[in-house]
Amino acid sequence: MxxxxxxxxxxxxxxxxxxxxxxxxxxxxxxxxxxxxxxxxxxxxxxxxxxxxxxxxxxxxxxxxxxxxxxxxxxxxxxxxxxxxxxxxxxxxxxxNDIEVALRPLAGNPVTARLSRIGAAVVAMSDNIGSFLGFLGQTMVVLLQTLAGRRPLRWNAVIHQCENIGVNALGIVGLLLFLVGIVVAQQGAVQLRAFGGEVFVVNLIGRSVMRELGILLTAIMVAGRSASAFAAQIGSMKLNQEVDALATIGMSPIEVLVVPRVLAMALMLLLLGFYGAVMAVIGGGLFCWLSLGIPPVTFVQRLQEVTPLSDMIIGLIKAPVFGIIIAMMGCFQGMQVSGNAESVGTRTTRAVVESIFVVIVLDAFFAVFFSALGYN
Amino acid sequence: MNALSPTLPDGDDIVIRVRGLVNRFGKQVIHDHLDLDVRRGEIIGIVGGSGSGKSVLMRAIIGLLTPAEGEIGIFGQDARNADAATAKELRRRWGVLFQEGALFSSLTVAENIEVPMREFLHLPEPLMAELAGYKIAMVGLPAEAGPKYPSELSGGMKKRAGLARALSLDPQLLFLDEPTSGLDPISAAAFDELIKVLKQTLGLTVFLITHDLDTLHAICDRVAVIGDKKVLAVGTIAELLLFDHPWVQEYFAGPRGRAARPGAPKAVEAA
Structure with a gap:
């Protein structure tokens, strides 16, 4: 050359x-x-x-x-x-065309730049909390108006979301909890064998799964599946100005997009949580039968004796709360999308991470709360 | 062969030669044995109704879409059957401006312009920065646009930045997909002027898809009309005005076409 x-x-x-x-x-x-x-x-x-x-x-x-x-x-x-x-x-x-052109952002003093980044992050965080509270309030008002019959409830959207959130998740949630049931039974059996108390595996499965694991793991799974989907769907609608279009036509985006998702999520998480707990019990029972020699009939009898009904009720009380918070987090992050396609990605990630975080924090609160009420 | 034929005699200096191009999506045929020649150093405007396949033609020529049949020659090389090295070499010789600029959203304007240089060449970092700065000035972006991200730019500035990136490697051939759509008339006129100046100073060949009649009148040397899955006619606007085809007549002799003609009594008829 x-x-x-x-x-x-x-x-x-x-x-x-x-x-x-x-x-x-x-x-x-x-x-x-x-x-x-x-x-x-x-x-x-x-x-x-x-x-x-x-x-x-x-x-x-x-x-x-x-x-x-x-x-x-x-x-x-x-x-x-x-x-x-x-x-x-x-x-x-x-x-x-030889003129002075700026190419790189001014770096500035590293110390002040670091401080200003920290400051900006703190301000952004409090802004974020503020706007989430605003969003929460708005959604609650619309939700109450809907329940009071002053706004139409969009049944089609609710049913469609129920299918996406609940029915389509049956396979993955069932498999996950089934495996978790086996793991809990197997690990518990190893430890309890040392005391000759293998039969207490039934207590372990029944109580842990019904009260905590069943609903918590289901909620985490659903947060990963559906909070991300909500953020991405609403986020791309936001970018495409579809949300603005709804508002100009006179339809409230909260009513059309958020409320059906929140209601469907609350209902579906209740059902999925129960279904997940049952699948985990089935997994644990199967392990007990095949590996520990506890026949299904004995397993079920013992399960009835050692697991109080309150455990299941506590588990199921938490479900709609988790559902509402997951759906709101997803929708909120979707509504916060602005600018470019990259922000859809960031917001989707945040929807998943923050909703899982909040679910676990709330679960800890519930645990302390119900213990304080005397449900041990 | 009449004067408005899409093909040119063999003696001409031809940069893009398309022969018998067939594009179809499923059963829907977009182009049916389409022919087109583009001369070196001309600005050729591509017009046609919505959905007539203007963008598809451009995508086929630049290799983003594999045609069902036909030959595409660029700079005398067979672009359809080129091996990877030849195809890469060809890509270096053209620049493409997409409709919305298609700037990489995670990079600043200056970094966007440097992307092709980094990919194809080993230039010292300061020289790349210098050249990026010059391109920014050349396309008429303000001096402070370099460190900005695409989301901070207006539509017109995005297009200018996209043009700067397309011109990054000093291409000989420039593809523009509706460069003035969505711009206000003043920005659109300025963009037309910019393309004209660049063509004159850099000796570019420009393949320009547009709906903008003012652009066609202002800068195009020839105009190709796509319709009925073929190139119906290619010629100057004056020649096309005499071409007897209902769509072409409607397009150039309709109210907007008349209004865009130089020296036309603007908006009098509309009012």
Missing amino acids: VAASFEQLTGPGTVQRLAVSGPMTIAHIADVVEPLRAIAPTGSALVIDLAGIDSIDTTGAWIIHRLMATWSAAGVPATVENASEDAQRLITEVTS
């Missing part, structure tokens, strides 16, 4: 001459830029001879223009000669 090159000559007197040759184009320029720029301006004048170049583009013209500008700034007037019509036109064009 032919490369661009140049030759340095000393002309008559102290006039410096640079004879540039070869292709002065962006693909071939890399080799000559540094050496050309390394020449220190000397002599009384610089003449750049372009007779030898066989092609030139704006990059080549830019290099020559900058060379002339540097030498001129150092007090050595620079000119080109033997420039083709194209070369002359391009050099004129780049010269006219």
Whole structure:
């Protein structure tokens, strides 16, 4: 491949001459830029001879223009000669567009930059909490108005969401909890065997799954599946101005988009939580039968004796609360989308992470609360 | 071969040569043996009704879409059957401006312009920054636009930034997909002027898809009309005015077409 090159000559007197040759184009320029720029301006004048170049583009013209500008700034007037019509036109064009252009954001002092980032994050967080509370209030008002019959409830949307959230999740939730039931039984059996109390595995499965694990794991699974879907759906509708369109037609986006999702999620998480707990009990019972030799009939009898009804009720009371919070987190993050497609991704991630976090925090509160009420 | 034929005589210096192009999606045929020639150094405007396949033609030429049949030659090379290295080499020689600019949203304007340079060339970092700065100035973006992200730019600025990225490697051929759609008339006129100046100074060949009659009048050397799954006619607007086809007549001789003609009594008839 032919490369661009140049030759340095000393002309008559102290006039410096640079004879540039070869292709002065962006693909071939890399080799000559540094050496050309390394020449220190000397002599009384610089003449750049372009007779030898066989092609030139704006990059080549830019290099020559900058060379002339540097030498001129150092007090050595620079000119080109033997420039083709194209070369002359391009050099004129780049010269006219040589202005100071900002390229990188100003870095600033690292300490203050760090402090300002922390400050901005704190402000953004409190803003976020504030807007979530606002959203929560708005949704509650619309929800109550809907329940009071002052707004229409969109049954089609509710049913459609129920299918997406609940029916379509049956497989994955069932499998997950079934496996968790087996794991709890197996690990419990290993520990209890040391005390000769393998039969207490039934207590372990029944109480832990009904009260805590069944609903908690289901809620986490549903948060991963549906909170992300809500954020992404509503987020892309927001980007596409569909949410604005709803509002201008006179339909409340909260009523149309949020309330059906919240109601469907609350109902479906209740059902899915119960279904998940039952699947976990089935998994644990299967393990007890096959591995510990406890027949199903005995297992069920013992389950009835050791698991109070209150455990199941406590588990199921939590379900709609988790459901409402997961759906609201998903919808809220979707509504916060603005600007570009990237923000849909960020908001979706936040919807999942924050809803799982809040579910676990709430679960801890519930545990303390019900213990304090005397349900042990 | 009449004067408005989509193909040019063999002697001409042809940059894009399309022959017998067939594109179909499922059973829907978009192009049925379409021919088109584009001369070096001209601005060719591509017009046609919505859904007539203007963008599909562009996507087929730049290789984003594999046609069912036909030949596509660019710079005398067979673009359809080119091996990976040739295809990459060809890509370096053209720039594409998509409708909404298609800037990478996670990069700043300056970084967007540097992307093709980083991909294809080994240039020193300061030189890349210098060249990016020059391109920003060349397309008429304000000096402080470099560190901004695309989401902080207006529609017109996005298009200018997209154009700067398309021009990053000093291409000889430029594809523009509706460059003035969504711009106000003043910005649109300025963009037209910019393309005209760039074409003159850089010697570009420009493949321009547009609905904008003012753009067609202002900068296009020739106009190709797509309809009935083919290129119906190619010629100057004056020549196309004499072309007897209902859509072409409606397009150029209709009220908007008349209003856009240079020297037309603007808006008098509309009022």
